[in-house]
Amino acid sequence: MDLLQPEDKRKVPDVLQKILRNDIKLTKKFVENSQRITALRSLANHAKFLEVSCHGIVWLAGWLTFIWLFNNSEMYQIQVNMLIALFLDIVVIAVIKAFVRRRRPVPMNKLIPGNPDKYSFPSGHASRATLVAVILIYIEPISIIFYPPLIAWVTSVSISRILLERHYILDVLGGIGIGLIEALFMSMIWLSQSGSAYILNILSDEKRDGGEFHV
Template identity: 70%
Template structure:
């Protein structure tokens, strides 16, 4: 049964990509897939978030900063473990010139899980203004689409990533660190930046 499902997934993904390339908007997403890949890359987000914590050391941001940092680390670990266990190979690109990349495993999509988790946390766990919801959801949808159109993942890989991202968001809601705990963690990360820290001037 599982083998048949995976075969159908391969066939449907291939047909979807072939049809999508006939649509200008979707073809544009494929052409810019590397940009969307970088916009949700785990290392980029991790390094960027640590920089954000370092540069913007305000008490009202501590909870979001710490909980998002933990969520990003959790996502990287969970995706790596599942990929190592499942070991599903990435699609063979129809265009042989497309870069395959060093990561050979496809299920689940780490970009899809990360984008979904980030959106979930910013919309429900520590809500941002409603006006940012449409561009945030557009970014998540485009990242997920680009993974299929760039032939880096099958459709089931992306759906699996979205599901894992939602579960990670729910888990972070349960593990949500308090303001006091968040302050302690930020102090330990950047004591010279935080008022009252050892090196504060």
């Protein structure tokens, strides 16, 4: 079984070939057995909603709208840093996908719509959900009452990528790992309140209330 398309000229090591074949078998078995588990069957029914809830374009557009609607100096830091994180995730995932070039699964359920793009590893939804959750829990903590639904969302999004047959299990695990690394990187470059206000001032091309930005 060739795991690369004919145009791909790279030689995949035998060990990696074996790992990928086992990943395909395990993923298919997981999807098939999910129909026998009530919780997973219920999750599958909401998989499309979960897909949209963590889509890159939806998050970017939604976050830019959030920045535009809520001009509050207390929010500048999370607004700017999360925007940088979202752009970072999109770029990182795109580069890795272009390098790895693993094909997406062929859905066993023929009613499932066509895949949004042809490359599978890593899962951008899993990385994005993980990145957002780590930022809101550890880097710029929100109220603890939102932790359970946030963690449940990340878990549901990750599992739904497999149930929708958008990704293999390794793709999702890889996405989660990359999301954690991205969050670690963001914690190291996290912009201050003044730095965030300065960037928003440049983006909006208008003076904002607060400190040296007040007119």
